[in-house]
Amino acid sequence: MESRFRVLFLIAAIVGLSGCAATKNLFGFGPEEAPPPSAEPPGQVIDPEVERREVKEPAIDREDFEIGAYVGIMSIEDFGSNVSYGLRLAYHITEGFFVEGTVGQSEGGLTSFEVLSGGARLITDSERTMTYYNLNLGYNILPGEVFLGEGHAYNTNLYLIAGLGSTRFAGDDRFTVNVGAGYRFLLTDAVALHIDFRDHLFDIDLLGEEKTAHNLEGHLGFTVFF
Amino acid sequence: MSEPSITTIPSTPQPIRLLWLGCLVAVVSQIFLTAPVHAADEYRSVTIADPYLEMRTGPGGGYPIFNVVDRGETVDVIKQRTEWYLVRADNGKEGWVERAQMELTLQPDGSPISFDDFSVEDFTNSKWELGVLAGDFGGANIVSLYGGYSLNPNISIELWGSQILGNFSNGWMGSINVVHEAFPEWRVSPFFTLGAGVIHTEPKSTIIQGEDRTDQIGHVGGGFRVYATRRFLLRAEYKSYVVFTSRDENEEVEEWKVGFAFFF
Numbered sequence: 487m488e489s490r491f492r493v494l495f496l497i498a499a500i501v502g503l504s505g506c507a508a509t510k511n512l513f514g515f516g517p518e519e520a521p522p523p524s525a526e527p528p529g530q531v532i533d534p535e536v537e538r539r540e541v542k543e544p545a546i547d548r549e550d551f552e553i554g555a556y557v558g559i560m561s562i563e564d565f566g567s568n569v570s571y572g573l574r575l576a577y578h579i580t581e582g583f584f585v586e587g588t589v590g591q592s593e594g595g596l597t598s599f600e601v602l603s604g605g606a607r608l609i610t611d612s613e614r615t616m617t618y619y620n621l622n623l624g625y626n627i628l629p630g631e632v633f634l635g636e637g638h639a640y641n642t643n644l645y646l647i648a649g650l651g652s653t654r655f656a657g658d659d660r661f662t663v664n665v666g667a668g669y670r671f672l673l674t675d676a677v678a679l680h681i682d683f684r685d686h687l688f689d690i691d692l693l694g695e696e697k698t699a700h701n702l703e704g705h706l707g708f709t710v711f712f
Numbered sequence: 713m714s715e716p717s718i719t720t721i722p723s724t725p726q727p728i729r730l731l732w733l734g735c736l737v738a739v740v741s742q743i744f745l746t747a748p749v750h751a752a753d754e755y756r757s758v759t760i761a762d763p764y765l766e767m768r769t770g771p772g773g774g775y776p777i778f779n780v781v782d783r784g785e786t787v788d789v790i791k792q793r794t795e796w797y798l799v800r801a802d803n804g805k806e807g808w809v810e811r812a813q814m815e816l817t818l819q820p821d822g823s824p825i826s827f828d829d830f831s832v833e834d835f836t837n838s839k840w841e842l843g844v845l846a847g848d849f850g851g852a853n854i855v856s857l858y859g860g861y862s863l864n865p866n867i868s869i870e871l872w873g874s875q876i877l878g879n880f881s882n883g884w885m886g887s888i889n890v891v892h893e894a895f896p897e898w899r900v901s902p903f904f905t906l907g908a909g910v911i912h913t914e915p916k917s918t919i920i921q922g923e924d925r926t927d928q929i930g931h932v933g934g935g936f937r938v939y940a941t942r943r944f945l946l947r948a949e950y951k952s953y954v955v956f957t958s959r960d961e962n963e964e965v966e967e968w969k970v971g972f973a974f975f976f
Binding site for chain 1: 754755756769770771772773774775776789791792793794795796797798823827846853855875877879882912916918941942944960972974
């Protein structure tokens with residue numbers, strides 16, 4: 487306190503000597519001007535004893551979302567196997583649970599009947615394009631690490647997913663249940679490779695009687711956390 | 713009969729392939745372009761007040777502890793994933809620390825640290841909500857997406873879009889709802905809802921008869937919103953629909969759904 491008064495008196499003296507222009511500040515009128523530190527003679531300034539630390543709290547970057555793409559093979563029951571590809575977006579709720587949405591596309595080939603009968607076609611060519619979306623709940627069941635040589639360790643996760651969605655194939659949208667398992671290999675904390683195996687189940691009555699078709703898909707994926 | 717395997721199936725149209733490729737390129741390029749942007753001094757730094765801080769190799773309790781930082785030392789918090797924080801110690805080692813331990817650290821000025829967290833209060837007072845539900849719509853399967861906006865803790869307005877997948881017909885439905893919660897501060901919060909919209913149905917391609925229809929609907933219902941964890945909630949509801957058809961009689965449809973939602 488005492489030091490502050492001393493500084494104030496010093497400022498008053500300097501201001502008083504330097505003319506009338508700033509005198510209004512002595513009586514508390516007008517905006518107070520901070521004393522220019524360079525105007526004071528060296529050795530007179532006493533630093534405050536407690537230095538106020540500037541508290542800045544940069545926001546912590548959250549990385550709960552995972553986005554990526556995949557390419558693989560899908561075996562459509564009765565219609566052969568073909569390339570499939572899709573996009574994936576996941577949100578990690580806890581260290582164990584995540585929710586995931588996928589959209590993908592594949593192509594059905596010819597059924598055995600169509601091949602053997604020659605020209606007969608059960609569905610048109612455009613109806614052979616399979617598009618699907620799924621909403622899944624996933625659980626990281628086996629977290630772990632793999633080691634490459636002596637110097638490299640990578641985090642991994644074996645996870646299970648189950649969910650539902652819709653598949654457009656052979657002219658109709660079909661309610662689809664989707665189960666599977668995947669392996670997430672984290673190249674860094676934010677970049678991962680995936681290997682997934684999934685079964686898309688839906689009911690189809692195209693070949694006479696209604697049955698539940700199992701459409702197995704295996705794909706390789708690549709995701710980024712953000 | 714003589715040309716069994718010559719026919720080829722036309723492949724995916726070129727524009728769609730290009731679109732997929734574009735998405736892939738965008739994702740890949742994002743990693744390589746944005747990764748080095750973060751400057752080293754932007755991180756929040758905290759001082760360990762507990763006897764020690766355990767660093768794990770991954771963001772989960774299953775990963776092993778590989779490094780321990782003693783009391784009084786500081787670490788930089790690099791990022792957060794779910795309830796885990798990636799920190800960097802003075803010796804340059806990086807590892808994942810659980811939230812419970814991070815809450816015992818101090819800020820540079822000595823005060824206890826607070827991390828953003830969500831609670832039942834946020835569940836009650838949040839403005840926006842986005843969720844997915846699925847269930848049974850008069851014997852057909854239904855998958856729904858909704859977005860809601862709270863006018864106050866008790867009343868919110870929701871927009872719904874649903875896909876209906878049945879044995880004989882498919883369709884979609886869009887509606888706008890008003891939702892009233894009598895006890896929004898409860899962890900299990902019951903609600904009552906009223907709404908109106910349109911439903912479009914089209915018979916399946918294997919059904920010969922029938923035609924596409926678009927009708928207006930009105931509905932009344934109720935259910936529960938249950939706070940789960942962080943910004944997550946579970947939701948279960950029942951709605952009774954009246955479909956105002958152009959025929960002599962209106963149709964009534966009952967719907968049950970369960971699902972989850974985020975609030976933010």
